[in-house]
Amino acid sequence: MSAMRGLFRSRAVPDEDIGAIAQDASIYARWDGGETEQDAHIEQEYRGYIARKIAFMIVFAVLSFIAGGLVITYGDYPLDFFEVYGIIWDHILHGPPEDPIEFLKDHVVWSLRLPRVLVALIAGFGFAVAGAVMQSTLKNPMADSYTTGVSSGAAFGATVSIVAGFTLFGSGVGILVNAFVFSLVPTFLIVVVSRMRNMSSTSMILAGLAVMYIFNALTSALKLIADPDALASLYRWQVGSLNNMLWADVPVMLAVTAAGSIAIMFLSRRINLLASGDESAKSLGVDANRLRIVCLVTVSLITASIVSFTGTIGFVGLVSPHIARIFIGSDNRYLIPASAFFGAFLLLISDFIGRAAFAPTVLEVGVVTAFIGGPLFLYLIIRQRKEVWT
């Protein structure tokens, strides 16, 4: 907690007390160069540049909203696109309707289809925040909660609590706490490895993949003692799936992802300082290592809260920041939310493809995202040899 306090507090010592140069407009006046046309141009261009970044976020927020409605119309029971929003709105305002036909529609939309869509959006959002933060704080383009082993750690923690009935607290929260505790194992390893000298970003990811295999093996070993019911759900968990999502799965995931993402947004400007190196960040007043640890623990918590319900869905967190970066650049104040909205959209669409492509057989969403993310990951590894990211 003291680390958190240190990060959010800025102690205001008056400039004259520490002998700082007075902060007023007279400084560097000789080098002003006058308010030239160029100046006005720069500010105008800069405003446009920021507006484009915000537009990207809005576009994908709106697309997610529309896609959500479209996905809900898909299924055995036919529904109209606009009808879906009407039903949801009425339910929010008045609760379930009494008319039998309306009640059935409401049940299909509200109880059967909406939770899956919401979970897809929240999970995509959260994984993308985690990926963007990991890539920026570790300065590693290949990092996300999957490739660093954080997801596998969380999945193992959740599996242990289900199979062995071992939890620190009761039921649902207990699974999450367990998942979080085990997700910290790879997080801790990353922090240690990232501080080693001569550690390339590829070797850091290889360490993450090794941890992933160890946790996956442990999870597989647990299958031996699992009963048949648990076995089926364990399979879905290892692949990553949004099948059978219920309203009960939404609140914890939503609350943790929202709280974590808000905390990260407060730190996003600070994360930018890490780009030019830890010493440079420190010379601008930010303890780089502490910031990195706080960020990684926060995104591990987000990851754990999602993985406890969906299992390890890979590569959404890897792909989304890369796509967002192409359009809006690497400024984390915009990159993190833009990746998040893109990630929400991407996961929703991936899940839909998994359901629709081989209907009525359902392909788990984790398989679909692996098809999308795997090739990008390969490309990044190959390009790594040519470009210097360190």
Added chain:
Amino acid sequence: MRIELESVDFSFGSEKVLHGVDLVIDRPGLICIVGPNGVGKSTLVKCMMGLLKPSSGRITIDGRNVSDFTLNDMARIVGYVPVTSGGAFAMNVLDTVMLGRYPHRKTSGASSLDWTITKRAMNMMGIKDLAMKNTNELSAGQHQKVAIAKGLAQTPRVLVLDEPTANLDARHQLQVTELLRDIAREIGMTVIMVSHDLNASAKYADEVVMMARPGVIHRSGTPEEVFTEEDIRSVYGVECRVIDDRGRPHIILERALTDEEMVEQ
């Protein structure tokens, strides 16, 4: 601003880098730290600004222990321009220079003062045209200038630069060094610059600190006091002639000493 180091030792693990360094910098101006590779120039400046903690000794700024400053307070009085390294994920030049305003932030957004200072800092380094470019599209020299502009945007009382002219061509080397000297004189900033360029140091520095193996201060003072034929010979292991160039020493390197001659010293 008075920076004082008293018998400062520093070790990386078992390797001792600084040996009992005593140094006082008590005037604004351009101060050049010179010396052969590996004598601990970068380590010395990092200790001065609290980036590294000395294993023993005392470092004070205006009488206050460097370790007593919070990181943010330190950032408002001491700016640092490291040896440039390509950043991982590039931002645009304007945003990068604006990062220098971070320690002075009062609100989350940029104030009009932040804008004014950022634009002037870019103007000083002649990089206004590049404002909207991504930093990964820049040449090494332009990259260097962006880093210096960021340090200037920090409006520190002490600006520490580690080999700021290493990637610049002759014209830009002169421009940047002259600019740093002018800022030092006009604003009363203490500009401390680690440099390998003996003649630029001799020509522009108000004070030169010459370091020698094994991590000690060989001599500090005015360029005339520090750059003598004997000092350069013993510290750098090269034979040279020092001539007078309008009141400033100018060094003409003659030849490297042979290994046998080095042993004799």
